[in-house]
Amino acid sequence: MIRTLVKRLPRLAAGACAAALLAGAAAAAAAEPENDYPTEARADYIFGCMAANGQSRESLSRCSCSLDALASLLPYDKYVQASTVLSLRQGIGQRTTAFKSTKVFDDQVAELRRAQAEAEIRCYRGGT
Structure with a gap:
């Protein structure tokens, strides 16, 4: 019985390591904020924001911040619906x-x- 356990130990350890890696990856993915805004939509928002707020480096920084804050508060599909x-x-x-x-529609725009x-x-x- 001990020989069988000793022979299985490397396989059991490998399985436990793989399970731990998968659990760690899932936890890391859950901890990251979801960013479902496509690059084109982000660029369009920032260009429009900069056009309204000045074409400066400070404006770029604030507009990028604004988009990141907006994306953390409102999923992209809701943003598209309200914008439409x-x-x-x-x-x-x-x-x-x-x-x-x-x-x-009033509720979508209000959100x-x-x-x-x-x-x-x-x-x-x-401030940024």
Whole structure:
């Protein structure tokens, strides 16, 4: 019996090490904040932010901070939905009325506005 255990020990140890590595990797992945904003969307946001706030190095830093804060507060799919509603609200005519007067769309835009306000507080008023 002892010989069998001694023979199996390297395999058992290897299995335990592999399990520990997998558990560590899963914990590390869970600890990292999820960043589901694609690079193109990030660049578009920062270019627009810099156009509105000046084309300076400080503006780049604050706009990047603002996007990171926004991304930590609002998942990308919700950002896209609210941004789409805002774009559609800029139109005129009967087709845009639904986007201007529907509570669901109002809630989506309000959630985006709250996240933007929090990002502004973190990055523009609180310093970077």
